[in-house]
Amino acid sequence: MLSIRSSRCGLVAAATLGLSTALAHADTASSTLAGHGASSHAPIGVMGDHLHKQGEWMFSYRAMDMAMDGLLDGSDQVSAATVTGTMMAPGRYMVAPTRMEMTMQMLGAMYAPTDRVTLMAMVPYTTLDMDHVTRMGRGFTTRSSGWGDVKLGGLIGLYRSPDDSRQLHLNLGVSLPTGSIDEKDDTPAMADAKLPYSMQLGSGSYDLLPGITYQSYVGAYNWGAQLSATLPTGRNDNDYRLGNTAVLTSWISRHVNKAFAYSLRATIESQGKIDGRRSDLNPAMVTTADTDNYGGDRMSLSWGINSYIPAGALKGHRFALEFTLPVYQNLNGIQLEREPHLSAGWQLAF
Numbered sequence: 001m002l003s004i005r006s007s008r009c010g011l012v013a014a015a016t017l018g019l020s021t022a023l024a025h026a027d028t029a030s031s032t033l034a035g036h037g038a039s040s041h042a043p044i045g046v047m048g049d050h051l052h053k054q055g056e057w058m059f060s061y062r063a064m065d066m067a068m069d070g071l072l073d074g075s076d077q078v079s080a081a082t083v084t085g086t087m088m089a090p091g092r093y094m095v096a097p098t099r100m101e102m103t104m105q106m107l108g109a110m111y112a113p114t115d116r117v118t119l120m121a122m123v124p125y126t127t128l129d130m131d132h133v134t135r136m137g138r139g140f141t142t143r144s145s146g147w148g149d150v151k152l153g154g155l156i157g158l159y160r161s162p163d164d165s166r167q168l169h170l171n172l173g174v175s176l177p178t179g180s181i182d183e184k185d186d187t188p189a190m191a192d193a194k195l196p197y198s199m200q201l202g203s204g205s206y207d208l209l210p211g212i213t214y215q216s217y218v219g220a221y222n223w224g225a226q227l228s229a230t231l232p233t234g235r236n237d238n239d240y241r242l243g244n245t246a247v248l249t250s251w252i253s254r255h256v257n258k259a260f261a262y263s264l265r266a267t268i269e270s271q272g273k274i275d276g277r278r279s280d281l282n283p284a285m286v287t288t289a290d291t292d293n294y295g296g297d298r299m300s301l302s303w304g305i306n307s308y309i310p311a312g313a314l315k316g317h318r319f320a321l322e323f324t325l326p327v328y329q330n331l332n333g334i335q336l337e338r339e340p341h342l343s344a345g346w347q348l349a350f
Protein backbone atom coordinates (compact mmCIF):
# COMPACT_ATOMS: atom_id res chain seq x y z
CA MET A 1 0.00 0.00 0.00
CA LEU A 2 2.72 2.40 1.04
CA SER A 3 4.88 1.63 -1.99
CA ILE A 4 1.95 2.16 -4.39
CA ARG A 5 1.29 5.50 -2.82
CA SER A 6 4.87 6.71 -2.91
CA SER A 7 5.38 5.60 -6.52
CA ARG A 8 2.23 7.47 -7.60
CA CYS A 9 3.50 10.52 -5.80
CA GLY A 10 6.88 10.04 -7.50
CA LEU A 11 5.20 10.05 -10.93
CA VAL A 12 3.52 13.33 -10.17
CA ALA A 13 6.82 14.78 -8.97
CA ALA A 14 8.57 13.59 -12.12
CA ALA A 15 5.86 15.20 -14.28
CA THR A 16 6.22 18.52 -12.49
CA LEU A 17 10.01 18.47 -12.65
CA GLY A 18 9.82 17.34 -16.29
CA LEU A 19 7.94 20.51 -17.17
CA SER A 20 10.62 22.50 -15.39
CA THR A 21 13.61 20.82 -16.98
CA ALA A 22 12.11 20.89 -20.49
CA LEU A 23 11.83 24.63 -20.15
CA ALA A 24 15.27 24.94 -18.59
CA HIS A 25 16.81 23.71 -21.84
CA ALA A 26 15.22 26.64 -23.69
CA ASP A 27 16.75 28.86 -21.07
CA THR A 28 19.35 30.75 -23.08
CA ALA A 29 17.67 33.89 -24.43
CA SER A 30 18.07 37.03 -22.38
CA SER A 31 15.04 39.05 -21.52
CA THR A 32 14.04 42.53 -20.55
CA LEU A 33 10.88 41.30 -18.79
CA ALA A 34 12.47 40.53 -15.44
CA GLY A 35 11.71 42.92 -12.63
CA HIS A 36 8.66 44.69 -14.02
CA GLY A 37 5.29 44.12 -15.58
CA ALA A 38 2.55 41.58 -14.93
CA SER A 39 4.71 38.49 -15.55
CA SER A 40 7.43 39.43 -13.05
CA HIS A 41 5.36 38.01 -10.16
CA ALA A 42 4.41 34.34 -9.84
CA PRO A 43 0.73 33.27 -9.80
CA ILE A 44 -1.03 34.70 -6.73
CA GLY A 45 -1.13 31.35 -4.92
CA VAL A 46 2.69 31.28 -4.64
CA MET A 47 4.21 33.03 -1.61
CA GLY A 48 7.70 34.49 -1.43
CA ASP A 49 8.34 34.21 -5.17
CA HIS A 50 10.16 37.48 -5.76
CA LEU A 51 12.83 39.71 -4.23
CA HIS A 52 12.51 43.49 -4.14
CA LYS A 53 15.10 46.16 -4.89
CA GLN A 54 16.84 47.85 -1.96
CA GLY A 55 14.50 50.24 -0.13
CA GLU A 56 11.36 48.95 -1.84
CA TRP A 57 8.16 48.13 0.07
CA MET A 58 5.23 46.02 -1.01
CA PHE A 59 1.81 45.57 0.57
CA SER A 60 -0.55 42.81 -0.43
CA TYR A 61 -3.97 41.36 0.27
CA ARG A 62 -5.04 37.86 -0.71
CA ALA A 63 -8.36 36.10 -0.36
CA MET A 64 -9.05 32.42 -0.87
CA ASP A 65 -12.36 30.60 -0.66
CA MET A 66 -12.07 26.83 -0.56
CA ALA A 67 -14.80 24.27 -0.07
CA MET A 68 -14.42 20.62 0.80
CA ASP A 69 -17.35 18.42 -0.02
CA GLY A 70 -17.98 14.71 0.43
CA LEU A 71 -15.66 12.18 2.05
CA LEU A 72 -12.66 10.24 0.81
CA ASP A 73 -11.27 7.11 2.44
CA GLY A 74 -7.75 7.18 1.03
CA SER A 75 -8.54 8.12 -2.56
CA ASP A 76 -11.99 6.47 -2.76
CA GLN A 77 -15.26 8.25 -2.11
CA VAL A 78 -17.19 7.03 0.91
CA SER A 79 -20.64 8.13 2.10
CA ALA A 80 -21.29 9.77 5.46
CA ALA A 81 -23.88 7.02 6.14
CA THR A 82 -21.14 4.37 5.77
CA VAL A 83 -18.89 6.26 8.19
CA THR A 84 -21.54 6.73 10.89
CA GLY A 85 -23.57 3.58 10.31
CA THR A 86 -26.97 3.38 11.99
CA MET A 87 -28.10 2.77 15.58
CA MET A 88 -28.68 -0.89 14.65
CA ALA A 89 -25.36 -1.24 12.80
CA PRO A 90 -22.98 1.44 14.09
CA GLY A 91 -20.04 2.58 11.95
CA ARG A 92 -16.65 3.70 13.26
CA TYR A 93 -17.69 7.26 14.13
CA MET A 94 -20.77 8.85 15.74
CA VAL A 95 -20.57 11.86 13.41
CA ALA A 96 -19.26 12.48 9.89
CA PRO A 97 -18.46 15.86 8.36
CA THR A 98 -20.20 16.44 5.03
CA ARG A 99 -18.87 19.81 3.90
CA MET A 100 -16.38 22.46 4.98
CA GLU A 101 -16.08 26.02 3.80
CA MET A 102 -12.79 27.78 4.46
CA THR A 103 -12.11 31.40 3.67
CA MET A 104 -8.68 32.83 4.29
CA GLN A 105 -7.70 36.46 3.93
CA MET A 106 -4.06 37.38 4.20
CA LEU A 107 -2.40 40.74 4.70
CA GLY A 108 1.23 40.85 3.65
CA ALA A 109 4.14 43.27 3.75
CA MET A 110 7.57 43.02 2.15
CA TYR A 111 10.60 45.28 2.58
CA ALA A 112 14.05 44.98 1.05
CA PRO A 113 16.91 46.29 3.25
CA THR A 114 19.34 45.28 0.45
CA ASP A 115 19.03 43.98 -3.11
CA ARG A 116 19.82 40.48 -1.85
CA VAL A 117 17.48 40.33 1.14
CA THR A 118 13.71 40.89 1.25
CA LEU A 119 11.88 40.63 4.58
CA MET A 120 8.25 39.50 4.70
CA ALA A 121 5.39 39.36 7.20
CA MET A 122 1.99 37.77 6.65
CA VAL A 123 -1.11 37.83 8.86
CA PRO A 124 -4.04 35.54 8.00
CA TYR A 125 -7.67 35.85 9.01
CA THR A 126 -9.58 32.59 8.70
CA THR A 127 -13.23 31.57 8.80
CA LEU A 128 -14.12 27.86 9.01
CA ASP A 129 -17.59 26.33 8.73
CA MET A 130 -18.12 22.59 8.95
CA ASP A 131 -21.40 20.77 8.29
CA HIS A 132 -21.94 17.37 9.88
CA VAL A 133 -24.43 14.55 10.07
CA THR A 134 -24.90 12.34 13.14
CA ARG A 135 -25.60 8.60 13.25
CA MET A 136 -29.23 9.58 14.02
CA GLY A 137 -29.30 11.53 10.77
CA ARG A 138 -29.30 14.97 12.37
CA GLY A 139 -27.33 17.76 10.70
CA PHE A 140 -25.40 20.52 12.47
CA THR A 141 -22.71 23.11 11.71
CA THR A 142 -19.75 24.33 13.73
CA ARG A 143 -17.92 27.55 13.03
CA SER A 144 -14.72 29.26 14.07
CA SER A 145 -13.05 32.42 12.88
CA GLY A 146 -10.21 34.74 13.81
CA TRP A 147 -6.59 35.67 13.21
CA GLY A 148 -4.30 32.78 12.34
CA ASP A 149 -0.57 32.23 12.71
CA VAL A 150 1.61 35.23 11.85
CA LYS A 151 4.45 34.32 9.49
CA LEU A 152 7.75 36.20 9.46
CA GLY A 153 10.50 35.49 7.03
CA GLY A 154 13.18 36.54 4.65
CA LEU A 155 14.11 35.82 1.07
CA ILE A 156 17.86 35.54 0.51
CA GLY A 157 19.14 35.92 -3.04
CA LEU A 158 21.60 33.15 -3.95
CA TYR A 159 22.09 33.78 -7.65
CA ARG A 160 21.06 36.36 -10.21
CA SER A 161 22.28 36.22 -13.81
CA PRO A 162 23.87 39.47 -15.12
CA ASP A 163 20.83 40.18 -17.34
CA ASP A 164 18.40 39.39 -14.48
CA SER A 165 16.78 36.62 -16.51
CA ARG A 166 17.53 33.86 -13.97
CA GLN A 167 17.15 34.11 -10.22
CA LEU A 168 17.48 31.70 -7.32
CA HIS A 169 16.63 32.51 -3.72
CA LEU A 170 16.18 30.83 -0.35
CA ASN A 171 12.97 31.21 1.61
CA LEU A 172 13.50 31.27 5.37
CA GLY A 173 10.65 31.83 7.76
CA VAL A 174 8.91 30.99 10.97
CA SER A 175 5.21 30.69 11.77
CA LEU A 176 4.33 32.03 15.23
CA PRO A 177 1.60 30.37 17.36
CA THR A 178 -0.68 33.43 17.31
CA GLY A 179 -3.77 31.56 16.00
CA SER A 180 -6.11 29.99 18.55
CA ILE A 181 -6.06 26.22 19.15
CA ASP A 182 -8.86 26.45 21.74
CA GLU A 183 -11.84 27.25 19.50
CA LYS A 184 -15.22 25.95 20.74
CA ASP A 185 -18.75 25.77 19.43
CA ASP A 186 -22.04 24.05 20.23
CA THR A 187 -22.70 20.51 18.99
CA PRO A 188 -25.76 18.27 19.60
CA ALA A 189 -23.70 16.32 22.16
CA MET A 190 -22.37 19.30 24.11
CA ALA A 191 -22.68 23.08 24.36
CA ASP A 192 -19.39 24.92 23.90
CA ALA A 193 -17.56 21.75 22.83
CA LYS A 194 -13.85 21.82 22.02
CA LEU A 195 -13.51 21.76 18.25
CA PRO A 196 -11.27 19.22 16.49
CA TYR A 197 -7.86 19.94 14.95
CA SER A 198 -9.05 21.06 11.51
CA MET A 199 -11.42 23.65 13.01
CA GLN A 200 -8.60 25.39 14.90
CA LEU A 201 -7.07 28.63 13.58
CA GLY A 202 -3.39 27.93 14.24
CA SER A 203 -0.87 25.12 14.65
CA GLY A 204 -0.17 26.04 18.27
CA SER A 205 3.57 25.66 17.63
CA TYR A 206 6.50 27.54 16.19
CA ASP A 207 6.86 26.15 12.68
CA LEU A 208 9.94 26.47 10.47
CA LEU A 209 9.21 27.50 6.88
CA PRO A 210 12.22 26.67 4.69
CA GLY A 211 12.10 26.83 0.90
CA ILE A 212 13.94 27.47 -2.32
CA THR A 213 12.64 29.31 -5.40
CA TYR A 214 13.94 29.53 -8.97
CA GLN A 215 12.63 31.81 -11.71
CA SER A 216 13.68 32.28 -15.29
CA TYR A 217 12.57 34.57 -18.12
CA VAL A 218 12.71 33.22 -21.66
CA GLY A 219 11.24 35.46 -24.34
CA ALA A 220 7.58 36.05 -23.50
CA TYR A 221 7.62 33.29 -20.90
CA ASN A 222 8.50 33.20 -17.24
CA TRP A 223 8.72 29.88 -15.50
CA GLY A 224 9.57 29.06 -11.95
CA ALA A 225 9.57 26.37 -9.32
CA GLN A 226 9.40 26.48 -5.56
CA LEU A 227 9.98 23.73 -3.03
CA SER A 228 8.79 24.66 0.45
CA ALA A 229 8.01 23.02 3.77
CA THR A 230 6.17 23.66 7.02
CA LEU A 231 7.93 21.95 9.94
CA PRO A 232 6.31 22.32 13.39
CA THR A 233 9.08 22.32 16.00
CA GLY A 234 7.23 20.43 18.74
CA ARG A 235 3.96 19.57 20.45
CA ASN A 236 1.75 22.49 21.37
CA ASP A 237 -0.07 23.28 24.64
CA ASN A 238 -2.81 20.81 23.67
CA ASP A 239 -0.27 17.95 23.35
CA TYR A 240 -0.21 17.49 19.59
CA ARG A 241 1.94 18.50 16.66
CA LEU A 242 0.61 18.90 13.12
CA GLY A 243 2.36 16.79 10.47
CA ASN A 244 5.21 18.17 8.37
CA THR A 245 4.11 19.52 5.01
CA ALA A 246 6.13 19.69 1.79
CA VAL A 247 4.93 21.50 -1.33
CA LEU A 248 6.49 21.50 -4.78
CA THR A 249 4.96 23.93 -7.23
CA SER A 250 6.04 24.84 -10.76
CA TRP A 251 4.49 27.45 -13.02
CA ILE A 252 4.84 28.91 -16.46
CA SER A 253 3.42 32.29 -17.27
CA ARG A 254 3.04 33.98 -20.63
CA HIS A 255 3.61 37.71 -20.92
CA VAL A 256 0.92 39.16 -23.24
CA ASN A 257 1.98 42.76 -22.63
CA LYS A 258 3.33 44.75 -19.70
CA ALA A 259 -0.16 44.89 -18.18
CA PHE A 260 -1.23 41.28 -18.52
CA ALA A 261 0.07 37.74 -18.15
CA TYR A 262 -1.58 34.38 -17.76
CA SER A 263 -0.22 31.26 -16.11
CA LEU A 264 -0.48 27.51 -15.64
CA ARG A 265 0.77 25.90 -12.45
CA ALA A 266 1.13 22.35 -11.14
CA THR A 267 1.43 21.63 -7.42
CA ILE A 268 2.09 18.51 -5.40
CA GLU A 269 1.70 18.55 -1.68
CA SER A 270 2.33 15.97 1.00
CA GLN A 271 1.43 16.24 4.68
CA GLY A 272 2.19 13.84 7.54
CA LYS A 273 -0.19 12.68 10.28
CA ILE A 274 -0.74 14.50 13.53
CA ASP A 275 1.66 13.41 16.27
CA GLY A 276 0.19 13.13 19.78
CA ARG A 277 -3.44 13.96 20.51
CA ARG A 278 -5.70 16.16 22.55
CA SER A 279 -6.84 14.10 25.53
CA ASP A 280 -10.14 15.99 25.70
CA LEU A 281 -11.25 14.95 22.19
CA ASN A 282 -12.92 11.57 21.77
CA PRO A 283 -11.60 10.07 18.50
CA ALA A 284 -14.71 7.87 18.09
CA MET A 285 -16.99 10.93 18.15
CA VAL A 286 -16.19 12.39 14.73
CA THR A 287 -13.61 11.64 12.00
CA THR A 288 -11.97 15.05 12.51
CA ALA A 289 -11.25 14.25 16.18
CA ASP A 290 -9.20 11.17 15.15
CA THR A 291 -5.55 11.99 14.41
CA ASP A 292 -5.39 9.04 11.95
CA ASN A 293 -7.56 11.12 9.59
CA TYR A 294 -5.00 13.86 8.88
CA GLY A 295 -2.41 14.40 6.18
CA GLY A 296 -1.99 12.80 2.77
CA ASP A 297 -0.89 13.55 -0.78
CA ARG A 298 -2.54 15.95 -3.20
CA MET A 299 -1.91 17.28 -6.65
CA SER A 300 -3.59 20.27 -8.29
CA LEU A 301 -3.49 22.33 -11.47
CA SER A 302 -4.05 26.08 -11.43
CA TRP A 303 -4.86 28.66 -14.11
CA GLY A 304 -4.11 32.28 -13.29
CA ILE A 305 -4.03 35.81 -14.58
CA ASN A 306 -1.77 38.60 -13.35
CA SER A 307 -2.39 42.22 -14.22
CA TYR A 308 -0.24 45.28 -13.63
CA ILE A 309 -1.62 48.79 -14.10
CA PRO A 310 1.13 50.64 -16.02
CA ALA A 311 -0.37 54.17 -15.94
CA GLY A 312 -3.12 56.33 -14.49
CA ALA A 313 -4.43 56.73 -10.94
CA LEU A 314 -3.81 53.04 -10.10
CA LYS A 315 -0.29 52.98 -11.63
CA GLY A 316 1.78 50.19 -10.09
CA HIS A 317 -1.15 48.29 -8.59
CA ARG A 318 -1.34 44.59 -9.36
CA PHE A 319 -4.47 42.43 -9.39
CA ALA A 320 -4.39 38.67 -9.78
CA LEU A 321 -6.72 35.68 -9.87
CA GLU A 322 -5.98 31.99 -9.79
CA PHE A 323 -8.35 29.04 -10.19
CA THR A 324 -7.18 25.73 -8.71
CA LEU A 325 -8.49 22.30 -9.67
CA PRO A 326 -7.57 19.38 -7.41
CA VAL A 327 -6.65 16.45 -9.69
CA TYR A 328 -5.42 13.84 -7.23
CA GLN A 329 -6.08 13.30 -3.52
CA ASN A 330 -4.85 10.31 -1.56
CA LEU A 331 -5.54 11.10 2.07
CA ASN A 332 -4.75 9.35 5.34
CA GLY A 333 -7.94 7.73 6.65
CA ILE A 334 -11.30 9.46 6.13
CA GLN A 335 -11.29 13.15 5.21
CA LEU A 336 -13.29 15.70 3.27
CA GLU A 337 -12.42 16.07 -0.40
CA ARG A 338 -11.19 19.44 -1.69
CA GLU A 339 -13.25 21.15 -4.37
CA PRO A 340 -12.00 23.55 -7.06
CA HIS A 341 -11.34 27.00 -5.60
CA LEU A 342 -10.43 30.57 -6.45
CA SER A 343 -7.72 32.85 -5.03
CA ALA A 344 -7.59 36.59 -5.64
CA GLY A 345 -5.03 39.18 -4.69
CA TRP A 346 -3.91 42.79 -4.77
CA GLN A 347 -0.30 43.98 -4.52
CA LEU A 348 1.36 47.38 -4.52
CA ALA A 349 5.10 48.00 -4.45
CA PHE A 350 6.74 51.42 -4.03
Ligand SMILES: [Cu+2]
Residues within 6 Å of the ligand: 050, 052, 058, 110, 349
Ligand atom coordinates in the same frame (compact mmCIF):
# COMPACT_ATOMS: atom_id res chain seq x y z
CU1 LIG B 1 6.64 41.70 -3.14
